[in-house]
Amino acid sequence: MTQALELRDVYKSFGRTEIIRGVNLAMEAGLRHAIIGPNGAGKSTLFNLITGKYPVTRGRIRLKGEDVTHLRPYEVNRRGLSRSFQVTNIFPRLSVFENLRCGVLWSLGYRYSFWHFVNRLRDVQERTEAVLEQIHLTARRDVPAGVLSYAEQRALEIGIALAGNPDVLLLDEPTSGMSRSETEHVVELIRRVSAGKTLVMVEHDMSVVFNLADRIAVLVYGEIIASDTPEKIRSNAAVQEAYLGTAPATA
Amino acid sequence: MSVAAAPATRSAALGARRWGLWFAVVAFLLALPHVFDSPIALAVMNKMGIAIIFALSYNMMLGQGGMLSFGHAVYFGLGGFIAMHALNRLAGGPWALPVPLLPLVGGLAGLGFGALFGSFSTNRAGTVFAMISLGIVELVASSSLILKGFFGGEEGISGNRTKGLVLWGIRFASDVQVYYLIAFWVVVATGLMYAFSRTPIGRMANAVRDNPERAEFVGYSQRWVRFVSFCAAGFFAGIAGGLFAVNYEILTEEAVGLARSGNVLLMTYIGGIGYFAGPIIGAVIFTFLESMLSDYTPVWLLYLGILFLATVLFVPTGFAGVLMMHEPARRAGRLRRLVLPYLATIAVGLCAAIGVIGLLEMVHFWSAAAVGRTRMHLFWTTVDITSAVPWVVFVALAAGGALALRRVAPRAAAAWNEATYGPEGVGR
Numbered sequence: 001m002t003q004a005l006e007l008r009d010v011y012k013s014f015g016r017t018e019i020i021r022g023v024n025l026a027m028e029a030g031l032r033h034a035i036i037g038p039n040g041a042g043k044s045t046l047f048n049l050i051t052g053k054y055p056v057t058r059g060r061i062r063l064k065g066e067d068v069t070h071l072r073p074y075e076v077n078r079r080g081l082s083r084s085f086q087v088t089n090i091f092p093r094l095s096v097f098e099n100l101r102c103g104v105l106w107s108l109g110y111r112y113s114f115w116h117f118v119n120r121l122r123d124v125q126e127r128t129e130a131v132l133e134q135i136h137l138t139a140r141r142d143v144p145a146g147v148l149s150y151a152e153q154r155a156l157e158i159g160i161a162l163a164g165n166p167d168v169l170l171l172d173e174p175t176s177g178m179s180r181s182e183t184e185h186v187v188e189l190i191r192r193v194s195a196g197k198t199l200v201m202v203e204h205d206m207s208v209v210f211n212l213a214d215r216i217a218v219l220v221y222g223e224i225i226a227s228d229t230p231e232k233i234r235s236n237a238a239v240q241e242a243y244l245g246t247a248p249a250t251a
Numbered sequence: 252m253s254v255a256a257a258p259a260t261r262s263a264a265l266g267a268r269r270w271g272l273w274f275a276v277v278a279f280l281l282a283l284p285h286v287f288d289s290p291i292a293l294a295v296m297n298k299m300g301i302a303i304i305f306a307l308s309y310n311m312m313l314g315q316g317g318m319l320s321f322g323h324a325v326y327f328g329l330g331g332f333i334a335m336h337a338l339n340r341l342a343g344g345p346w347a348l349p350v351p352l353l354p355l356v357g358g359l360a361g362l363g364f365g366a367l368f369g370s371f372s373t374n375r376a377g378t379v380f381a382m383i384s385l386g387i388v389e390l391v392a393s394s395s396l397i398l399k400g401f402f403g404g405e406e407g408i409s410g411n412r413t414k415g416l417v418l419w420g421i422r423f424a425s426d427v428q429v430y431y432l433i434a435f436w437v438v439v440a441t442g443l444m445y446a447f448s449r450t451p452i453g454r455m456a457n458a459v460r461d462n463p464e465r466a467e468f469v470g471y472s473q474r475w476v477r478f479v480s481f482c483a484a485g486f487f488a489g490i491a492g493g494l495f496a497v498n499y500e501i502l503t504e505e506a507v508g509l510a511r512s513g514n515v516l517l518m519t520y521i522g523g524i525g526y527f528a529g530p531i532i533g534a535v536i537f538t539f540l541e542s543m544l545s546d547y548t549p550v551w552l553l554y555l556g557i558l559f560l561a562t563v564l565f566v567p568t569g570f571a572g573v574l575m576m577h578e579p580a581r582r583a584g585r586l587r588r589l590v591l592p593y594l595a596t597i598a599v600g601l602c603a604a605i606g607v608i609g610l611l612e613m614v615h616f617w618s619a620a621a622v623g624r625t626r627m628h629l630f631w632t633t634v635d636i637t638s639a640v641p642w643v644v645f646v647a648l649a650a651g652g653a654l655a656l657r658r659v660a661p662r663a664a665a666a667w668n669e670a671t672y673g674p675e676g677v678g679r
Contacts, residue, residue, distance in 0.1 A: 051468065053464075072467070072472070073467040073468050074466075074467045074468070074469075074470050074471055074472045077467070077468055077469060077470045078470050082468065082469070083468055085465075089462065089464065089465050090462065090465065091457070091458050091461040091462050091465065091466075092461060092462070093457070093461050094457060094458065094461060098454065098457075098458075101454065102454065102455065102458045102465075102466065102469050102471075103469045105451045105454070105455065105469075105470075106469060106470030106471060107470065110451040111451070112451065112452045112455075112471075112475060112476070112479055113450060113451045113452060114447055114450045114451075114452045114453065114479070114483070115450070116450055116451060117446070117449050117450060118449060118450060118451055118453075118454055119449060160465070160469065161468075163469070164469060164470065
């Protein structure tokens with residue numbers, strides 16, 4: 001059993017406030033993982049620690065066996081981990097196509113090149129078109145991303161994370177603020193694009209979580225209180241008391 | 252197959268059009284000195300060419316990379332100084348350089364200093380970057396009075412371009428030859444800067460400008476992306492500086508100073524920072540006004556300042572933005588409907604401008620003229636500033652024009668709306 005992502009004794013404090021208090025978590029490669037927990041439990045902070053946005057206070061993070069604890073976001077990304085954001089975080093003045101292309105360039109090895117013309121790079125072109133199709137935005141190809149509808153921007157948000165073809169994909173509340181039908185679309189999208197990858201998502205919508213996840217970890221006040229299959233999590237007394245019981249599932 | 256072939260033919264047609272445009276530009280530049288052949292026209296055109304390269308290089312940072320620099324003249328000026336020293340030191344020796352290559356020497360110097368100063372200033376964008384750029388320009392400008400051997404003190408350093416290595420019998424003794432040299436470098440530098448904007452690093456410069464955080468999560472270090480853009484901008488600024496050295500044969504500390512750095516910001520902004528061609532338009536307009544206005548009025552700098560303010564306040568997308576704003580209407584074939592409303596707006600706008608200019612000129616004359624002199628030339632006539640008549644006339648023109656503008660301008664805007672979105676279309 002190979003671990004795509006492994007957190008060992010991870011702590012994070014902001015000033016004197018401890019947000020993450022000794023998280024131990026191993027995420028098996030090729031599965032869909034969900035991290036759930038009440039508001040303020042530290043789910044997004046955990047993502048920011050894994051991706052290098054915030055430095056960890058203590059502990060170790062391994063990606064595919066390699067220590068990535070003190071790497072910068074771009075270094076983590078280059079090792080095959082990509083993420084989306086809870087609050088839409090795109091390139092608003094660039095077209096939809098260009099947004100996705102930004103996500104593609106490094107992964108295909110073009111790095112900081114100033115000796116290639118992007119329009120002539122067939123592999124970049126093809127990969128970008130493929131992602132565009134996957135997220136169903138082909139019709140909006142040349143529109144500036146800033147003028148897309150909210151749901152379209154959310155799809156683009158996932159698309160940018162997906163574009164570099166990462167082994168590990170982190171999605172931070174991919175369905176937040178969406179209607180029922182939009183949510184169903186996104187669930188289908190996530191199911192399709194995460195095939196063969198390790199997916200880790202933070203999600204509030206319990207129907208989405210139980211629909212998609214192979215494994216669920218429950219984070220409460222900076223600690224993992226349970227991490228198991230959906231069936232076992234559903235019947236876990238501690239989880240029910242701490243989370244599901246006090247806040248009924250929105251499904 | 253046919254589906255795949257369609258975009259290919261389209262891009263081929265686009266490619267052909269692009270090459271056609273470049274050929275047209277080259278032909279235009281070749282013909283220009285035959286149309287405007289006076290020494291003054293040549294001097295202005297040479298100045299414009301240098302300004303075009305300089306402004307385009309500035310926009311690699313401001314428009315493309317989101318870096319607001321107050322010290323871009325550092326790379327221009329240092330490039331120029333080093334090119335001048337290269338000309339002077341190497342002349343006559345075994346390493347004498349042909350004059351056409353001197354701008355390249357300037358470019359490499361600009362690149363070197365870009366790498367040096369960029370290494371710590373591109374760490375952050377925004378206010379921090381702007382403040383550091385201000386610090387660097389002050390540092391270099393003040394060291395020009397300390398390092399007299401290099402900067403030549405207050406007199407600056409001068410050289411003689413005809414002492415360079417002569418190739419094909421061209422000695423650059425005449426301004427026309429210098430014009431063609433500048434035109435050549437304008438085409439080469441513009442082409443290279445345009446090409447840069449189409450490369451992975453050029454595209455990522457836009458991405459970092461828009462959202463540096465997200466760029467880091469797709470594998471790019473925002474700092475490194477800014478650094479590469481910064482170095483490239485320094486290189487092209489250095490080329491412009493090298494051309495300046497060849498053209499004027501003298502450089503003073505003014506070439507590395509704050510005023511020149513401010514000017515390039517003004518012209519780039521007036522032209523439009525959001526479009527590749529914007530700085531070209533801005534450099535041409537700015538240089539033209541700078542050269543022409545200074546012949547007519549001592550307060551020309553004030554007018555350039557007003558032009559800049561008006562651009563920032565009313566058309567932040569610059570001249571290029573105004574032109575591009577009419578692209579949908581042109582494509583729909585409705586441009587003609589705009590002629591009358593626009594002419595009306597321009598007419599009342601001119602009235603208001605004449606009023607304001609008249610008042611400003613009279614105020615200036617009043618404060619600057621010798622005691623006892625009360626008559627001045629203004630708009631092809633002579634006015635007496637002690638009489639109330641001109642004051643009343645110009646106040647009336649300014650106020651009347653401004654009032655009329657408030658009525659006419661909305662009609663022009665409505666006409667633009669209709670021409671852009673069609674009669675049934677909904678305005679933004």
